[in-house]
Amino acid sequence: MPVVVVESPAKAKTINKYLGSDYTVLASYGHVRDLPPKDGSVDPEEDFSMKWEIGNDSRKHVAAIAEALKSDNALILATDPDREGEAISWHLKEALTKRRSIKKDTDVRRVTFNAITKAAVTEAMQNPREIDAPLVEAYLARRALDYLVGFNLSPVLWRKLPGARSAGRVQSVCLRLIVEREMEIEAFKPREYWQVKALLSTPRGQDYEARLTMLAGKKLDRFDIENATQAEMAVQAVASRKLEIASVEAKPSSRNPSAPFMTSTLQQEASRKFGMGARACMSAAQRLYEAGHITYMRTDGIDMAPEATAACRDAIADRFGKDYVPGSPRIYKNKAKNAQEAHECIRPTDMTKDAASLKLREDDQRKLYDLIWKRTLACQMEAARLERTTVEIASPDGQVGLRATGQVVLFDGFLRVYEEGRDDVADDDDKRLPQIMQGEAANFAKAGLRDQYAKASEKADPAAGPAAMISGNDAVLGTQSFTQPPPRYTEATLVKKMEELGIGRPSTYASVIGTIQDREYVRKEQNRLIPEDKGRIVTIFLLNFFRTYVGYEFTAELENELDEVSAGEMDYKALLGKFWRDFSAAISETSELRISEVLDVLDEALAPQLYPPREDGSDPRICPKCGQGRLHLKTSRTGGFVGCGNYPECTYTRPIAGEGAEGEEKMLGLDGEDEIWLKAGRFGPYVQRGEPTPENKKPPRASLPKARGNFLPGWAPDDMTLEKALTLLTLPREIGMHPDGGVIKSNLGRFGPYIMHQAPDEEKPVYVNLKEFQEVFEIGMNHAVELLAEKRANPGRGRGGAAKVLKELGEHPDGGKIAVYEGRYGPYVKWEKINATLPKETEPGDATLEQALELIAEKAAKKGGKKKAAPKKTAAKKTTAKKTTAKKPAAKTAAAKKAED
DSSP states (O other), X not given: OOEEEESOHHHHHHHHHHHGGGSEEEEXXXXXXXXXXXXXXEEGXXXXXXXXXXXXXXXXXXXXXXXXXTTOOEEEEOOOSSHHXXXXXXXXXXXXXXXXXXXXXXXXXXXXXXXXXXXXXXXHHHSOBOOXXXXXXXXXXXXXXXXXXXXXXXXXXXXXXXXOOOOOTTHHHHHHHHHHHHHHHHHOOOOEEEEEEEEEEOTTSOEEEEEEEEETTEEOOTTSSOXXXXXXXXHHHHHTSOXXXXXXXXXEEEXXXXXXXXXXXXXXXXXXXXXXXXXXXXXXXXXXXXXXXXXXXXXXXXXXXXXXHHHHHHHHHHHHOGGGSOSSOOOOOOOOSOGGGOOOOBOBSSTTOOHHHHTOSXXXXXXXXXXXXXXXXXXXXXXXXXXXXXXXXXXXXXXXXXXXXXXXXXXOGGGGTOOOOOSSOOOGGGOOOOOOOTTSBXXXXXXXXXXXXHXXXXXXXXXXXXXXXXXXXXXXXXXXXXXXXOOOOOHHHHHHHHHHHXXXXXXXXXHHHHHHHHTTSEEEXXXXXXXXXXXXXXXXXXXXXXXXXXXXXXXXXXXHHHHHHXXXXXXHHHHXXXXXXXXXXXXXXXXXXXXXXXXXHHHHHTHHHHSOOOTTOOOXXXXXXXXSSBEEEEEETTEEEEEETTTTTOOOEEOOTTOOSSSSEEEEEEETTEEEEEEEETTEEEEEESOOOSSOSSOOEEEOOOOOTTSSOOOOGGGOOHHHHHHHTTOSEEEEEOTTSSEEEEEXXXXXXXXXXXOTTOSSOEEEEOSSTTHHHHOOHHHHHHHXXXXXXXXXXXXXXOOOEEXXXXXXXXXXXXXXXXXXXXXXXXXXXXXXXXXXXXXXXXXXXXXXXXXXXXXXXXXXXXXXXXXXXXXXXXXXXXXXXXXXXXXXXXXXXXXXX
């Protein structure tokens, strides 16, 4: 039986199902060989010869393939159809030849398929080929470059910047993008501007919103209304005039669907819609491909096979009708520069199967398949037909002009299935307008805008507006806004930017973005990428000493040359030689620098961010603590920081990222001879007793409590006093000795205030949550012993135990009891499996059945379940529960199947 080798056991299982018992299908488990991480693995002096080593985990897999070849002298290499797959096949052939498992008469063939279906696998077996040498050489060039950069540059970082972990050909450029965006944000100066809006009404009583576009006969630009005084005058100018419809223009327009997915666009959309990281996206896609559900997921291509296009059109007609199928197939041009690395787009292998019919167990696979299936169908559907309407409103004297815009969807077309996500917030042009006719009056609406904007401003970031409002008659408002800095990158927008610059390739994006997070150069918060101090220091170092090698154009040009290698148009050793000449010289020059020289250069480069001007005009480099030492950039294993030059006499330090020269450290007062400090740390603000000394390296400290619902109010740094700090520093507080032995302590924890005690005969402590925050400082022995005894008698009433019923409210219309319960985060109403928090202003005893039904209906809608309508009551005011989109569950992370991920 011929031996067929693929990368993973999942892929082997699927292929074995199609090939049957005539073949032996084995898995290589990714790359079988790699360059050992030691000097000389790539030798520039020996024409860039490379020394490969079989990994310990791979030895048994290579041995299994060699054993299988003893009974059949035919080897079919069926690894993935890209550069990495070609490299794995080459490595296997080389490794097996070296151990003499492949002989001169061994029949070695290479087959590739873009989808793991019976038809694709069968066709591939009938059309074998040789290993693609230029594609392998492109892999060798990339691997050698990555080794030469990483192995030679990383030690320079270790020696010059303690705490820096590595540098890479692509990862360092990617990190530079994130750091430079953060510096743009820090340097950004917001500019105030105002907008004036009016809520108008048609003669038929239908309301619509319009924006002021002309004042005093002059067209308004964005910053023409600069302050509240000018806005007040503009509001009065609008409110004091009669308005009428000057023109109504309706223009037909259309929207075409987006192209089907390639690797980068799939990663972007998965990030936008699900918050799924690039690595998690590729892991889920890999499993879908290996199960035979989608085509190969590493591709620059957006073209679709003719038979797939026909199947897609048939599926559309079957599901939605012939009106949704365009007269001729849509053709998408392939973007890949190198045809040898170009594959078909990412699409389902069977267009008739949606996510529900596949019954996928893994949530991330189910979501990703649904995304791919919808995008693929949409790309072959009719365009959406829209009507975009612009209404110009003016005063008879021509002094004031307003504009209302909106659109109507005449035919949904591909929007029936799918709409691409957006990185930026959409404008208001998508609103639907009522029927408006030219020449009719534009009256001010009775229901004003003030309440709408007041509610919006409560939820919005004050810097984003609307932060302030002024009004002439409640139907005309001036709203304050400020220009916003560029947003931090998400994984989606970072992939998009890298793609635009030509940095990296689709198969590398996931591993590169994952690496800079693993190295702790970057952290992800609320799906945004934020550089850590060490990431910023590394970037500034590379920009000052290795600028060429983190240059966007240089990196993109190198990628183009590697594409030429894979196309057989350039010799890879010539490429390596040209790169190494200049790079080795830069390494030698920098290696001779002392750490102090490097820090001086970085200190100067970062000076605008590190030492901004002080309000009092004093020298921003003078230490705010001792008033004598000068501030300097320093490094440690945790990254860069600013410290006083008078160390160890003065121990002032502060972080470097985006903070001014003052305010990071504050002495709150003295307790005896001890200074009590308020400091900013890596995990937030904290208070500390004294400063570290050789005798006391870790002085007592306590983090400021963060707000956690009603049961634990937060303590803001600005509100900290010496008294509060001393109170915090008493924690954990010893209440006293328990009668049965062991100390009772109180403290603040993840779930709020608690007491704990461990008796001599107990294996683990007993914890009891306290209801009031202040109790952690005040609870006495008698009460503590009583609470602990109650907890030991009723251990189930802890976390996850039965909750206490505060009030029975009655029966739900659909059956089942509704009651108010006591919860860790405050009182809540419960019906069946739905829990809804009671509003702060409502006491448990005042809760009503009608109110509970509304809260339960709203919570059910948020969970995505069927919304239970509250019964109609004539006496009670009817409130409609808000419709909310169900929150998407976080994507599950899985280990990448390929070595590069």
